[in-house]
Every structure is written in structure tokens, then in C-alpha cells.
Amino acid sequence: MDIDFSQYEPFKPVVYAVKCPKCGTLDYPAPMICKNCGERRDPSGAIFSAWEKVPLDGKCKLLGWTKLYALPEGIEKKYLLFGVVEFENGLRAIGRLLVEEPKTGMELVSTAGLVREIPGEDVAGFIFDIAG
Amino acid sequence: MRKAAIVGIGHTVFGNLSDYDLVDVMSFASTNALDDAGIRENRKIIDQVLVANMGGGIINHQTGIASSLVSRIDLEPAMAELVENGPASGASAVKLGYSLIASGMADVVMVTGGELMRAVTGWVATDFVATLLHPEAEYNYGITLPGFGGIFTRMYMERYGLTEEELSLVAVKDHENGSKNPWAHVETICTIEGICNSPDAKVVNNMVADPLRMYHMCPVSDGAATVILCALDSPKMKYFKEKEPILLNGIGSATDTHCLHHRKDPLELTAVRLSAERAYKMAGLKPEDISFAELHDAFIILELAISEEVGFFKRGKAREAIVKGITRINGSLPINTSGGLKAKGHPLGATGVSQIYELVKQLRGEAEKGRQVKNPKHGLSVNFGGFGNNVVTTICSKE
Amino acid sequence: MIIDEMEKKLRPPEIALKPYPAKMITLANGEVMVVREVHRNEAAVLLETISPLIGVKKDFYDIVAARMYAEVLGWHLYRVANEFVLVGAINGEIVGLVTSRCVDENIGMSLHTLTVKRGLRIGAQLFAAKMEHHLELLEQKEVWIVAESPNGFKRFLIEYELDSAEDRYPGVQHELGGVPTCILTRTLYDAVREQKVTGTRPVPAEILGTADVLKAPGEYPQIPGYKRSRK
Structure with a gap:
């Protein structure tokens, strides 16, 4: 079982944009569909890609x-x-x-x-x- | 498509009604509308009830409000549903009511919008309204709707050179109209001296969301309003003989991005423009045909910006209209004859219905002395949800 | 009037308070409100103003009015030391009033604020005038404040960014009942003065004259249908 141990670490503030894996479009806050190419995002990553998170600062x-x-x-x-x-x-x-x-x-x-x-x-x- | 008329209207006073029950307040407006339509005895001819409300579940801890209202005023077995579309719930409910008539599912529809926000403190009410913002990218920061009003106002002032005094003239006009409206929350007038130019103005008219001051935004209000629609081709029209039917001539809505920052030009209220275009198209009218308007001035900058988006004035030019008095009650295009949200008040779910109530009142020639528009033919209202992400435009006309 | 020995014993010793110079404030509706100190011989009109509100439960008018009635009476009958009352009047009609007293030369004890005419931030102006009197004119070091409504509490605590008295005086009890007490110091007051305190002095004689003889309100927005019977 993959456990996300980062959730038990001390609070480290970071804000992410997300990057569409198909066309590379960045968006914030994370959409469920790419505005540019229509690619789906799945926050669970179980059915579709959860998309790469890109720190925005x-x-x-x-x-x-x-x-x-x-x-x-x-x-x-x-x-x-x-x-x-x-x-x-x-x-x-x-x-x-x-x-x-x-x-x-x-x-x-x-x-x-x-x-x-x-x-x-x-x-x-x-x-x-x-x-x- | 079937045509529908507004055959009855009802209203409660707007203000602090926190001693009363939400559904009782809605019932009062609804019963006023039954009386206005002359169908209290024949009330069972109503096929459908639509209730517009945003905060019943959150603030008043009441759900199933539409069923409750039907029962409270003995309208069973009418169909009943709740419509929640943020601050545009009211006009959305009217739009859906019209759709039911147009589709043939109903002949007579009663739409009641109501809200009871003063049951909680101003801070809780402000937080509740802010729940319509994007939870991660907006709400979490603690920004509230007045904050968006402030950002928008500053951008508008910087682009078009609008001054605080010019902006304040909108409030002066709205208070003047509201002071003559017996339903208005704010009964007093305000003067340009009092809110802008006197040595005390900066304290008396305190800053709320820089550059917006207290008299630049609507109060937190309770209240309800009702309109009753009937299909013009329905045999049930025979019940509505007492009042002149007012045609629901055009209605359209549109959406825009949830987050303000996603808009290429945050000063362009695209959903306002598109909803108005849809309403004009349905009515076969143009902006120049409109005799008067009720525009959603939760923050008075919105009266100016919306009046430009619906085509009354070019972008950045509404300031000239307010300065010249064009939008005053005796001007060539009166705006917010009811006092607007600014002075009449803004009980969220009630507002859109109340705006249409005002269109009917004016078109019937029943507005109180000093705030009746001369011989109006067509009235337009804009009910603005979120910060412009869901907007409904309605046009009512004398037949 | 000659005061007998027993009455002398019943009266608390008083500090002579400097008078509050009247000022005028233009309200949002353009009306001019005169803010002035009330004299002890004007208690009747104050009691007349306050009394109808004792029965208004909404927005805590009942508790504020009832306590204020007693404060005005206590002041009128010399049972409270170093108390002062300020009123706001428009064309002579009382639209709001505040009560307060000085514990000693350094500490002010804010009592109550009551607004009759609503929607014009009259209560905020009168509360600010009370603080102005304590800290600027009486030159006190701090004012102790409690609130009896959630709105009042948040307004004082947040808008004036008040200190908690508990930090400085552990176990301190405000005279109004010992509830958690906040303190407005001169430093905190100076930080918000520009946004909170306004008014013009001196008040021209013709305007000040309108408030020479105070009148109790004929109607109360808090009591629909109320009409004062005029003698």
C-alpha cells in the first residue's frame, strides 16, 4: 500500500499550478479539464492522470x-x-x-x-x- | 414558443426581519401576490411554485423550503422546487418558471424569492455570501464579495477616470428613489455633501473595501418578493382580470469564469453582455427601446458597469450619464427606480424577483409618487450572481 | 437647595471634570448632528428618551436602555461619581446618547451607547466622542470597555484593536459586571483617531442654539407605530 507520508510532515506552505500532461498548458487553480485541449484530470490519479504539480511563485x-x-x-x-x-x-x-x-x-x-x-x-x- | 405575462406581484418590506420565520416572510410576499392577482380564493389554479433562496440551509437551518411554502399558504398539490443560483437565484427562478410555461408543463407559476440574513451577525452573513467564491483560490484567503467590489472599482476608476464624487452620485440617486419606496430597507436620503464632500465624510462614510465606502454598497437585508406568471394562451388567464398583465418579453442568462482572475479583462462583464443579448433577441428589442432599468448595484460601481454592458452607454461613459442626471427618475433613462440594491436592500434570493416586481409596478403605472417613470414601455433588469459569473437579464413590456 | 448631612454622606466624592466642548458632525443624509455634554438638570428628557426602549428586546436595546436609565438616574441623583453624558441631537431632537464615568484621574469606565436614529452611524460617532472626551479632553490614560451585544463586542475589539485588560490587570472586573474587559489606551486611540473621530468646533451659535433645549424623539424606528404623546 502506498502511503503518502508527506501528509504527516510539518506544514510547509506551497501553492501549485497544474500542467496538462497532453499539451503542457498551465492553470491555477487546478481545473478538471484542460481549457486548451480538453484533457481530463483525475485528482485521485486512479483513472486518469492527476497532472504534474508546478509550484507557483x-x-x-x-x-x-x-x-x-x-x-x-x-x-x-x-x-x-x-x-x-x-x-x-x-x-x-x-x-x-x-x-x-x-x-x-x-x-x-x-x-x-x-x-x-x-x-x-x-x-x-x-x-x-x-x-x- | 408560448408567451407569458406577469399577472400578480407581492413584496415584503426589506430590512431586519429576524424576528420572523423565513417561510412566513416568503408566505407574506406570496399572499400579497395572490391578492394583487385577485386569486386568493382560486389559489389552487397555481400549477407550480418556484422558490429562490440561497442561505436557508446554511443560515436558517431550513431545507425543503419550496414544499414548506406551498403548505404554509395552502397551495397543495402544486409542483414545487427550490432554485439556488447565488444572488441571481431570483431571476433564475423566474427564468425557469417561464421555461415551464413555454414547455407546456405549467400554465400558472408562482415565483417567490426570499432571504433571512439578519438572523446572524454581519460577519457570519459576509462569510456565508463568500461561500460562492472559489474555495481554494478565493474564499480561503478571507476575501469577501465587497473585496471584489473594491478591486473592480479601483480598476474601473484607474481606467476610466471615474472619481469618488461621481461614483457617490449613484448612491445619492438610489437613496432618493429608495426613500419613496415603502418596501426599501434604507429610508433616509444621502447627500453628496454628507457622504463625500463634508469634513466629516471620511468618518461618517467609512471605508469598507478601498476605494468603496459604506454608502457605496448595499446593506444586509431580509425580505421576500413574488411574481405570478401565466401563459397568455391559457384558459386560466380568465382569473386575472384585476390588473393589467405585463408581458415577460425577454429573459436570458449567461455564465462567466468562477475565478475573477481567469477573465482576460476583469472589467468586461461578459455574462452581463451575453445575458442581455439573449434577452434583447427574445424580446426583439434593442437597448434604445428600454424605458428604465433595475440593475444589480450590490456595489454601486456595478450600476455603471452593467449599464454599459447592456448597451445603454459606451464603456467608461456611464459616469457622464450619472453626472448629467440621465439615470435619475426624471432623466431619459431612469435606473434603479426602486432604490436598487443600494437603498432598497439585497436579500439575496429575493433580489431578482424584487427587480421584476419593480418592472411590473412601473409598467402598470403604480409606483409611488415621485418615483413613477413617465409612460414606460419596456423595463429591463439585471440580476448578477457571484461576481458576475452567472447573470440573468429580464425584459418586461406593456402588452 | 440646601443638602442635609445624611444626603452629603450618601453622595460620592467627585472629581471636577473639564467640560466637553460641543461639536457638530454632518451626517450622510446631510443633517447636522450637534454632539454636546448634557447637564444634570436635563436628566428628565434623557429618561424620557430612553424609557420606551426598555421594552425592545431586539438588538439588546432592553438591557442597554434599562441600564442606561439607571445610570442617568444615578448621575442625576448624585449616586455615581464623575459621570458624564453626551448626546447627539438633530434640530434639538435626541438621536443618541452615551454614558461614561471616570474612576480616577487616569482611568475611564465606559458605560453605555444608545442610538435612537439608525442607519447613519450615529452610535459610532457618539462612542468615538466619548473616547475623545476621556482621552483628549480629560487627558486620561485609558478607558475600560465592555460590550453587551455581539456587534458591539466585535466592533470595539476589532475596529479599535483594543487591548485585553486581563494581560495588564489580572482578574480585573469592569463595573458593568466583571465580564472580560478591553482597554483603549491613548496609543491605540491615536492609531484610529483619523478614521473614527470627527466633528467641527466651535459650533456656530445658530446651530448650537438648536440643541439648547433637547427634545425626546417623537418616533422610534425600533418600535413600529410608536408616537409620543405630547403634553
Whole structure:
């Protein structure tokens, strides 16, 4: 029996895009069908391929942002900043923004970090900041 | 295809109804519609009930709501189903009701949308609405719908040069209309001085999702609304003699990507455009034929952006319309005559039905003093689900 | 009035509090709200304002109104030391009020905030004015705060990013019942002042004059159908 022992390791935040095994198209978050060629993905890997996971991080450009005070139950903060970015590979994503006075179009660097603690689960996500 | 008319409408006040039961609130609007249609005694002529609701299961811990409503107002053995399509549940239910008539499965359909969100705190309600976002790529971050409203507003302002004062004019107009609507959640007017220009404005009108402030977004509301549809060729039309039937002339919907970041241009609301094109095509009308509109201004930027996508104004030009007063009640194209979601309120499942209620009210000439559009022929509503990923456009016309 | 010896014994010693200078705030609907301190001889109109809300269970109006009624009475009858009451008034009609008191020169004890006219963030402005009085005008070091509604609790705790009193004063009990207490320090206040505290001073005489004689509200949005009978 193949056991995934990584699930017992300490939480290491990482966010993955997935790569279509047929045409190589990258997408985030993982779709169930390739937008480009229609290839199916099977998260279990039992019937079809589970697709290769590709860590998504590094340089990105800020397309839009907000400083949000209307936060949901469970996040006890006065506000959080959120941004939409475009990575160098053309993929886009939403994530937490650490820059207090952002400017649309600014260059940022994305790293994966803890973005939410749901009881029993640490959630990894994108955290955008100024390089360096 | 069979044609259908709206033959009865009902509404409850929107606001904090948390002392009441969800199905009782829906029943109140439904019974108002039975009375309006003049069929309380003959109510069993209703073949089908559709209920639009998003949060009954999550917030109110109630399921099987459509069956419950039927029983509460003694409509058995009518067919009954629940329609959940996020904040567009209401207009989706009307669309499906029309489809049942068009297919011949039903002649008379009652559509009731309702929501009871004030039963929980604002934070829980905000979290509940956010469950419609992508769970991994959006919801997990703690971003909420106002967050998307903020991102969208900033992008729009940066591209088209919209100012905060111009944006705030939408709220001023909506509050003015809402203050004359007895069902509206927000009864007070707001002024450009009070929410934008006074030295106190930044505190009184606090920031919620930069650059969106409190008076730039809808309140959390409870309430319900009902419309009753009847096939025009049905012998049951004989029961509806009291009110002028209003034609459900066109209805269309469309979807867009679940994640906002998948849209090539996040400012293009493709589902709005496509749903409107479908509705115009069905009605045989063009944007210039529309006399007035109810547009889903959960965040008031959406009134401007939607009005452009449905073809009323060119992209980036809706700001000129609000500044010139074109969309005010006495302008050439009044928008959100009910007060819109901004002032009337936004009980999710009720909203789409309430917008169509308003179209009927205006087309019948029954709107209250000071908010009746002059001689309207065709009204259009846009009910916007998710952040534009599922949108329904409806056109109602005087026969 | 001459005060007899027994009454003198019953009255707590008081610190002379600096007066709160009136200010005016333009609300979202364009109306101008005067925020001013109430004098002890104006207690009647306050009690008249508060009393109908004692029967309103929704949104914790009952507990807030009942306790505030007692606080105003306690202040009027000299049974509470160093208390002050601020009101918000539009054209002289009371739209909200706050009660508070000073424990000593350094510590303020926030009591209650009651909003009659809703939807205009009047409660938020009056609560902020209360904090302004404690920390800026009375120059106190901190204000102790508890909330009696979930909304109030989250609003204070999150929007003002309050400290927990437990860390600094283990076992501390707020006067309102010893529930977990939060503290607004001058540093925390200064951090949010720009977003929370507003108003213009001095208030022009013609506007201030509208609030000279306070009136109790004729109607309450919390009590559908209520009409105050005018004598």
C-alpha cells in the first residue's frame, strides 16, 4: 500500500499550478479539464492522470487591489489587503498583499504562506510583497 | 414558443426581519401576490411554485423550503422546487418558471424569492455570501464579495477616470428613489455633501473595501418578493382580470469564469453582455427601446458597469450619464427606480424577483409618487450572481 | 437647595471634570448632528428618551436602555461619581446618547451607547466622542470597555484593536459586571483617531442654539407605530 507520508510532515506552505500532461498548458487553480485541449484530470490519479504539480511563485505584477475591512467571521483582523497579480508565466491569481500602500502595476514577489487557519487545517496561499 | 405575462406581484418590506420565520416572510410576499392577482380564493389554479433562496440551509437551518411554502399558504398539490443560483437565484427562478410555461408543463407559476440574513451577525452573513467564491483560490484567503467590489472599482476608476464624487452620485440617486419606496430597507436620503464632500465624510462614510465606502454598497437585508406568471394562451388567464398583465418579453442568462482572475479583462462583464443579448433577441428589442432599468448595484460601481454592458452607454461613459442626471427618475433613462440594491436592500434570493416586481409596478403605472417613470414601455433588469459569473437579464413590456 | 448631612454622606466624592466642548458632525443624509455634554438638570428628557426602549428586546436595546436609565438616574441623583453624558441631537431632537464615568484621574469606565436614529452611524460617532472626551479632553490614560451585544463586542475589539485588560490587570472586573474587559489606551486611540473621530468646533451659535433645549424623539424606528404623546 502506498502511503503518502508527506501528509504527516510539518506544514510547509506551497501553492501549485497544474500542467496538462497532453499539451503542457498551465492553470491555477487546478481545473478538471484542460481549457486548451480538453484533457481530463483525475485528482485521485486512479483513472486518469492527476497532472504534474508546478509550484507557483516568484515575480509578478499587481493588476488590482483593495484594502478590505469587511472580513468574514473567523478572521479577527481590522483589515487585510488583497491583490490580483499576473505571474511571469502569464497565470494570474488573487492573494494577500503585504504592501501597505500599493500601486497598480507595481512589481511584486509571491511566496506561499499561511493565509488561513481553519480548525484542523492550515491553509497555504499566495502572499505578495515587494522584492527583497 | 408560448408567451407569458406577469399577472400578480407581492413584496415584503426589506430590512431586519429576524424576528420572523423565513417561510412566513416568503408566505407574506406570496399572499400579497395572490391578492394583487385577485386569486386568493382560486389559489389552487397555481400549477407550480418556484422558490429562490440561497442561505436557508446554511443560515436558517431550513431545507425543503419550496414544499414548506406551498403548505404554509395552502397551495397543495402544486409542483414545487427550490432554485439556488447565488444572488441571481431570483431571476433564475423566474427564468425557469417561464421555461415551464413555454414547455407546456405549467400554465400558472408562482415565483417567490426570499432571504433571512439578519438572523446572524454581519460577519457570519459576509462569510456565508463568500461561500460562492472559489474555495481554494478565493474564499480561503478571507476575501469577501465587497473585496471584489473594491478591486473592480479601483480598476474601473484607474481606467476610466471615474472619481469618488461621481461614483457617490449613484448612491445619492438610489437613496432618493429608495426613500419613496415603502418596501426599501434604507429610508433616509444621502447627500453628496454628507457622504463625500463634508469634513466629516471620511468618518461618517467609512471605508469598507478601498476605494468603496459604506454608502457605496448595499446593506444586509431580509425580505421576500413574488411574481405570478401565466401563459397568455391559457384558459386560466380568465382569473386575472384585476390588473393589467405585463408581458415577460425577454429573459436570458449567461455564465462567466468562477475565478475573477481567469477573465482576460476583469472589467468586461461578459455574462452581463451575453445575458442581455439573449434577452434583447427574445424580446426583439434593442437597448434604445428600454424605458428604465433595475440593475444589480450590490456595489454601486456595478450600476455603471452593467449599464454599459447592456448597451445603454459606451464603456467608461456611464459616469457622464450619472453626472448629467440621465439615470435619475426624471432623466431619459431612469435606473434603479426602486432604490436598487443600494437603498432598497439585497436579500439575496429575493433580489431578482424584487427587480421584476419593480418592472411590473412601473409598467402598470403604480409606483409611488415621485418615483413613477413617465409612460414606460419596456423595463429591463439585471440580476448578477457571484461576481458576475452567472447573470440573468429580464425584459418586461406593456402588452 | 440646601443638602442635609445624611444626603452629603450618601453622595460620592467627585472629581471636577473639564467640560466637553460641543461639536457638530454632518451626517450622510446631510443633517447636522450637534454632539454636546448634557447637564444634570436635563436628566428628565434623557429618561424620557430612553424609557420606551426598555421594552425592545431586539438588538439588546432592553438591557442597554434599562441600564442606561439607571445610570442617568444615578448621575442625576448624585449616586455615581464623575459621570458624564453626551448626546447627539438633530434640530434639538435626541438621536443618541452615551454614558461614561471616570474612576480616577487616569482611568475611564465606559458605560453605555444608545442610538435612537439608525442607519447613519450615529452610535459610532457618539462612542468615538466619548473616547475623545476621556482621552483628549480629560487627558486620561485609558478607558475600560465592555460590550453587551455581539456587534458591539466585535466592533470595539476589532475596529479599535483594543487591548485585553486581563494581560495588564489580572482578574480585573469592569463595573458593568466583571465580564472580560478591553482597554483603549491613548496609543491605540491615536492609531484610529483619523478614521473614527470627527466633528467641527466651535459650533456656530445658530446651530448650537438648536440643541439648547433637547427634545425626546417623537418616533422610534425600533418600535413600529410608536408616537409620543405630547403634553
